[in-house]
Amino acid sequence: MSLNENFYALFARHVATDVTASCLVTSVEEHLNRGWLEVASAQYANALVSFGLRVGDRVAVQAEKSPEMLALYLGCLRSGACFVPLNTAYSNEEMRYLLEDCKPRIVVSQANSVRELVPDALGFDLKPDGTGSIRDARVSFSEQFDTVSLGGEAMAAILYTSGTTGRPKGSVMSHRSLRSAALDLGQEWGFSGRDVLLHALPLFHGHGLFISCNVALAAGATIIFLDRFDPDLIIANLPRATVFMGVPTYYHRLLAKPQFTAEVCRNLRLMICGSAPLSVATLSEVERRTGHRIIERYGATEAMIICSNPVHGERRAGSVGLPLKSVELRIADPDDNALPDGGIGMIQIRSAALFNGYWGRPEATLAEFTADGFFRTGDLGTRSADGYITVTGRSKDLIISGGYNVYPAEVEEALRELESVSDAAVVGRPDDDFGEVAVAFLVPAPGRTLPASGEVRAWAKGRMANYKVPKDFIVIEELPRNTMGKVLKTELRAMLTPPDATPNPYEPAKRGQSVSKANNQQGEVEMASELFKKGLKIRKEVLGAEYVEAALRSADDFTVELQELITAYSWGEIWSRPGLDRKTRSLLNIAIATTANRSGELKLHVRGAINNGVSKGEIKEVLLQCAVYCGAPAAVDGFRLAKEAFSELNV
Known part of the structure; x- marks a missing residue:
């Protein structure tokens, strides 16, 4: 076996050429060179081996995006371990199933409750700022590591998707798959060491990790590594980028900003979009505003990227472009027979970037392949006479x-x-x-x-x-x-x-x-309307307008908005806000206990609020808001327990 089959070898060749060259630029303008990523990934690889992990053992990671997470990913690849990124939005119940399925040797998460789901695994935390016990562990290990030689079929990662049963399935991605996708896309999109990729995608998603990061690392490009998508932050960084990758939602929100102009995009050579269908209206408006025609591409968790509109050639609106050179694609009828151009049928492919199969599910894997080895994507599409592919629907109702x-x-x-x-x-x-x-x-x-x-x-x-x-x-x-x-x-x-x-x-x-x-009864609707307006004013005064506006941008109504604020508070984002007084904290505690049905805590929080100078009327107002925005039954116990507390305290 050759070292060159390990994906890391693609990045290692650039380290050998110039170890001091820029690699990552963070949201706080921290500049990390190739040498930093080489050393950090080596330390993680040494740590994993020291912890007893063998080739193929799983490392499950549910953490916010950070350079440390990227280094941990590369450390897994270098040591032969299998990286399992998990969405930070997953609930504990979802995490329980996934962790039981992949059986990790190590679990990295910011939440204690998640790490405790696998008592037999080693547990570490990794915070959004890159600190945590996993980082503390890695710095004590050697900065040198001989990357493990692996065959192309060796497991590199497991990405979870879902099937028609609703139960998530783990797509096993090999080093061959990662290498093939990175090299093919690098060639297709003309990536080089001169490129600067503006990266705002999450790392738990294939788009953010295996497409964006891998392509840039394999080409030796620099990555402006933003910790999240923020339209203002994107616009501020666009002038120094040459490539921007995003999902349709990103472009839609950028268009809402008048500063998104041809001037800030003057140094860009490519805008790329994927992970969801891009509307023709959005594509046209971006081109009108910036002078750039977005490259829309098409892929699948199990297959990486399948098609892309060309860099040089027609970028056809409404089409996902042409199959990559390494992809064999056909449009097939229900019996897996190829259809002539213009016919609508299942998109089926053969490619070196295809997954190895579904983790622990050989029958499910077999069911997704035809007798002659084509993978059934589950998407319906058609091919034009000149080879352009249009996705017309999703047979699996995704x-x-x-x-x-x-x-x-x-x-x-x-x-x-x-x-x-x-x-x-x-x-x-x-x-x-x-x-x-x-x-x-x-x-x-x-x-x-x-x-x-x-x-x-x-x-x-x-x-x-x-x-x-x-x-x-x-x-x-x-x-x-x-x-x-x-x-x-x-x-x-x-x-x-x-x-x-x-x-x-x-x-x-x-x-x-x-x-x-x-x-709703008529009176309840009228009360909700009145409290809706009053609630906006109160929450803006108590929490600050920026929190309310941020929540509104990501929610469709005040039910979700209130829940998002409570969740943020639970994570410490609002709690740590400078100047938040004890009275406000008391009211938030009551809201959390009520909406989370923590009746055992509510009376205690009501007592604490009274002691902190909160009036009976203010407590009733919070309970009313919880009743209206989270459903009256959620606050029934709140009113009862609050009344008991008022009586006991003689207020």
């Missing part, structure tokens, strides 16, 4: 929201756990900002009344990542089905009203009517 995959079967399975729900179906609805959002149709169980949408949403947020939670819940008497019992989701999509349409809140529940509207 919803892509803001670049993240939402699998309806997984969300439906969770919603059916509600006692008041007898059946559920989830479909995508077009959205200007996110591309698509999930909408759930719920059938009430016999003799049961569905809770308010805010309560259903709060319940769902405790069981799945936020981007999977449906943006609307609609009551329906029964789901439309064909003679074989299959839900006709085309009919459900046709029933969706525009998101700004307002159904009559006083009519009984019927098809197409929002749960929250169907369950």
Whole structure:
């Protein structure tokens, strides 16, 4: 076996050429050269070997983006360990399943509760600023490491996706897959050591790690390594970048900024977009504003990148371009026979970048391949006479929201756990900002009344990542089905009203009517409207306008906005805000305990609030807001326990 089969060898050749060359520039303008990444990854590799990891052992990482996380990833590759990045939005229940599935030897997470899910594994933390016990461990190890020689089929990483059952499946990516994708895309997009990639994507996603970072590392390019996407931060950094990669949501939000102009993009040579369909309107407006025509490309978790519009040649609107030179692609009928140009069928491919298979699921792997070795992508498309591919639909009903995959079967399975729900179906609805959002149709169980949408949403947020939670819940008497019992989701999509349409809140529940509207009485609606306006003013005064505005940009209503603020508070973002007084902290504690159904804590927090000078009226106001924005049942215990506390304290 040759060292050259290990993906790290592609970056190592640039280290050998110039160890001091720029590699990463962080959000706080910290400049890290190739030598830093070489040393840090060597120390991580030494640490992993010292901890007893062998080739193929898994290292599960749920952490915020940082240079340390990138170094840990490369350390895994160098030592032969398998890197398993996990979305930071996953709930503990989602993490439990994934960790039980991949059986990691090491778990790296900022949350103690996640690390405790695998008691037999070594647990470390890694904070957003790059500090943590895993970083403390690596600095004590040698800065020299001989990268392990591996064959191309050796496991490099596991990326989790989902299938029609709703249970996530781990796509095993090999060193061959990583190498092939990085080299092919580097050639296709003309990457070199002179390039500067503006990177704002998360590292737990294939787009951010295996496409963006790997291509840049293999080419010896510099990466402006932003810790998150922020339109203002992107615009500030665009003048010194040559390439920008993003999802459609990024471009849509940049267009909302008048500063996004041809002048700030003057040094760019490429804008690339993927992970979700890009609207022709967005593509055209970006070109009008900046003079750049976005390169839209197409890929899959199991296959890396499949197609790309060309750098030199026509970048066709509405098309994902031409298959890469190393990709053999056909449009096939249901019997896996190739269709002539113009025919719509399943997109099937053969490629060196294809995954090894699904982790621990040989039957599922076999089912995704044809007899002659083509991978069934699950996407429908067509090929033009001159070879351009257009994706026309997704046979698996995948919803892509803001670049993240939402699998309806997984969300439906969770919603059916509600006692008041007898059946559920989830479909995508077009959205200007996110591309698509999930909408759930719920059938009430016999003799049961569905809770308010805010309560259903709060319940769902405790069981799945936020981007999977449906943006609307609609009551329906029964789901439309064909003679074989299959839900006709085309009919459900046709029933969706525009998101700004307002159904009559006083009519009984019927098809197409929002749960929250169907369950509200006239007085409750009027109270909600009044508190809605009052709540905005109060939260802006208490939490600061910047927090409220940030939450509103990422949420569709105040139910989500309040939940996001409470979550941020739990993470310490609001708690650590300078000048936050004891009175405000007391009110936030009451809101958290109420919306999280922590009735055992609520009376204690009410007592603490009274002692901190909070009035009875202010406490009632917080409880009312929780009732309106998170569903009245969530605050019933709050009112009862608060009343008991008032009585005990004689207030």
